[in-house]
Amino acid sequence: MVKNRYIKKLFLILILVLGTGCSNKNSNENVDKVEEKETIKIGCMRITEDIIDYVIDEMKDSNYKIEKVVFDGASNIPATALNDGSIDGFVVNHLQWVEVFNEKNNTNLKMVKPYIYYFKNGVYSSKYNSIDELPKDAVVAIPGDPNNMDRSLRLLQRMGLIKLDDKKELCNVADITENPKNIKLLETEITATVKSLYDVDMIISGANAMRLSGEDFEKSLFNDPVDKDFPISLTVNDGTEDEKWVKEFMEATNKESFKKKFNENYKGTFILYNDIKGE
Structure with missing residues (x-):
C-alpha cells in the first residue's frame, strides 16, 4: 500500500511538471506571436529613399515593419513591381504619371490622399x-x-x-x-x-x-509655375488604400518630427503640402 501511494505521488508530480512545461511553452509562443510584426515592402528610388527611412523611424513602435526596397534604373520599375505584387506600395512618381501608367498598362494603382509633397x-x-x-x-x-x-x-x-x-x-x-x-x-x-x-x-x-x-x-x-499640380504620395494597389498599415504610414508623414527631417534634408527641393497655407 505504501509503495502504491508513493507511485501515485510520483505520478501526480510528473503530471504537474509536464503541465507547467507546456504552459510555459504556450506562453512563450504567445509572446513571440505578439512581437512578430507584419512586413510591408515599400518601393522607392534613390531620390525618395530618405522619405521611407523617416517613415520607418516614425513607425518603429508600430505592429508593421516597413521594409525599404530601393530600385535603380527606369522610373516605371516600382509601379511594375507594385502591380505584380512584389511590393505593397511606393513613393516615387507624381499623380499624373501614375494615371498615365494605369491607362497604358491597364493597371489600377491608386495614390493615397492627402498627398504628401511635390517637387520643384x-x-x-x-x-x-x-x-x-x-x-x-x-x-x-x-x-x-x-x-x-x-x-x-x-x-x-x-x-x-x-x-x-x-x-x-x-x-x-x-x-x-x-x-x-x-x-x-x-x-x-x-x-x-x-x-x-x-x-x-x-x-x-x-x-x-x-x-x-x-x-x-x-x-x-x-x-515651373505649376509644380503644385503634380502631387506625390504613397501609391498602392486599388482596394488596399484603406488598410490599417496605409493609415499608419500616412499618419507618420504628418508628424512634426517627420516634417522637420524632411525639410532639413530636401532643402526646399521637395515641398510638403501641409506646410503650405490653404492646402
Missing part, C-alpha cells in the same frame, strides 16, 4: 546664365516619358522658346508648331536627365536630382 522643377544650364543667352540650334535635354515630356514642352512654351498645338492631353515633340531657335530636344530617362548637364546647352530637371548630383539646385534659369 526647373531649367538648368552649365553654359548660360539666362534663357536669353540660349543660342540657335541649342540642345535641351528633357525627360522622355509621356507625362514628363508633356510637362517639359509646356514649360518651354511658357518660356517663349516654342509653341505647341496643345489641344492634346499629352503633347510630344511632334506637336511643336513653332521653334524659332531650332532647339534640338534630347529625350532621356528622367532619372538620368541631370547627367546631361555638361553635355548639352540646357536641361529640364527636378531640383532634388540636381541636389543629389552635387549641383547648384538653386541656380535655376526658370522655375
Whole structure:
C-alpha cells in the first residue's frame, strides 16, 4: 500500500511538471506571436529613399515593419513591381504619371490622399546664365516619358522658346508648331536627365536630382509655375488604400518630427503640402 501511494505521488508530480512545461511553452509562443510584426515592402528610388527611412523611424513602435526596397534604373520599375505584387506600395512618381501608367498598362494603382509633397522643377544650364543667352540650334535635354515630356514642352512654351498645338492631353515633340531657335530636344530617362548637364546647352530637371548630383539646385534659369499640380504620395494597389498599415504610414508623414527631417534634408527641393497655407 505504501509503495502504491508513493507511485501515485510520483505520478501526480510528473503530471504537474509536464503541465507547467507546456504552459510555459504556450506562453512563450504567445509572446513571440505578439512581437512578430507584419512586413510591408515599400518601393522607392534613390531620390525618395530618405522619405521611407523617416517613415520607418516614425513607425518603429508600430505592429508593421516597413521594409525599404530601393530600385535603380527606369522610373516605371516600382509601379511594375507594385502591380505584380512584389511590393505593397511606393513613393516615387507624381499623380499624373501614375494615371498615365494605369491607362497604358491597364493597371489600377491608386495614390493615397492627402498627398504628401511635390517637387520643384526647373531649367538648368552649365553654359548660360539666362534663357536669353540660349543660342540657335541649342540642345535641351528633357525627360522622355509621356507625362514628363508633356510637362517639359509646356514649360518651354511658357518660356517663349516654342509653341505647341496643345489641344492634346499629352503633347510630344511632334506637336511643336513653332521653334524659332531650332532647339534640338534630347529625350532621356528622367532619372538620368541631370547627367546631361555638361553635355548639352540646357536641361529640364527636378531640383532634388540636381541636389543629389552635387549641383547648384538653386541656380535655376526658370522655375515651373505649376509644380503644385503634380502631387506625390504613397501609391498602392486599388482596394488596399484603406488598410490599417496605409493609415499608419500616412499618419507618420504628418508628424512634426517627420516634417522637420524632411525639410532639413530636401532643402526646399521637395515641398510638403501641409506646410503650405490653404492646402
